[in-house]
Amino acid sequence: MTDNNSNVESWNTPTPPPIPEFKVDPVVVLILGIVTCGLYLIYWNIKAADVMNAVNGREVISQPIAIFAGCCYPINIYFFYLVGKEGLPKVYERTNSPQKDDTVLLLILGFFIPMVAAMIVQSDINKLYK
Numbered sequence: 566m567t568d569n570n571s572n573v574e575s576w577n578t579p580t581p582p583p584i585p586e587f588k589v590d591p592v593v594v595l596i597l598g599i600v601t602c603g604l605y606l607i608y609w610n611i612k613a614a615d616v617m618n619a620v621n622g623r624e625v626i627s628q629p630i631a632i633f634a635g636c637c638y639p640i641n642i643y644f645f646y647l648v649g650k651e652g653l654p655k656v657y658e659r660t661n662s663p664q665k666d667d668t669v670l671l672l673i674l675g676f677f678i679p680m681v682a683a684m685i686v687q688s689d690i691n692k693l694y695k
Contacts, residue, residue: 584619587612588694591684598680607635609683610644616690617652620659625651638676645675645682653689660692 589609597605614631618624626647634644649668657664667685674682 582619582622584693585612585615586694587616588691589687591687591691594683594687595680598683603635603679606679606683607632609687610634613648613683613686613690614644616693617648617656620655620693621652641679642672642675645671645679645686648686653686656689656693660689660695662689662692 594605594609598609610631611628614626614628617626626644630640630644630647634641646668649666649671653667654664656662671682671685674685
């Protein structure tokens, strides 16, 4: 008698992409965002988008949105909407954290104080590397 499970081929099964290493102290995100007058947030948006895309296994936030979010407030608000609505739920799932919806908080902070919104997202991203 043969086991049918041993005949399953796994060589052609796609593997999820590895999560890029992007562990930064949230306070450093705040300080660099203030010191560079927000220019650091362009780099941060790109790296955070890479992590969100890898965790979700699909493109949640495109590179142009991540780049222009550091320069243009309407796109910045959309960036944090995507992070809160589509990016962070998978991060919570991967880290076995309770699901919470910070979308409205991220939208408000992303409009008025984007460095603080980035701090909140970075603290959730850092949980992936524990």
